Amino acid sequence: MTLAHFLDGLRCACCGQLNALWLDPVRALVECRECGQAALIVLDEGRPV
Numbered sequence: 001m002t003l004a005h006f007l008d009g010l011r012c013a014c015c016g017q018l019n020a021l022w023l024d025p026v027r028a029l030v031e032c033r034e035c036g037q038a039a040l041i042v043l044d045e046g047r048p049v
């Protein structure tokens with residue numbers, strides 16, 4: 001079990017990797033498992049979170 005939630009269909013704004021982002025609800029941030037850094041995410045509507 002993990003507290004992290006992978007975010008399908010989202011692309012890392014830093015490295016551009018698709019489906020590499022996971023949400024950490026404890027720290028309330030999104031991290032990328034590719035570049036290993038907290039990253040902004042872009043939803044389908046195109047607005048940053």
Ligand SMILES: [Zn+2]
Nearest residue numbers: 012015032035
């Ligand atoms: Zn990344």
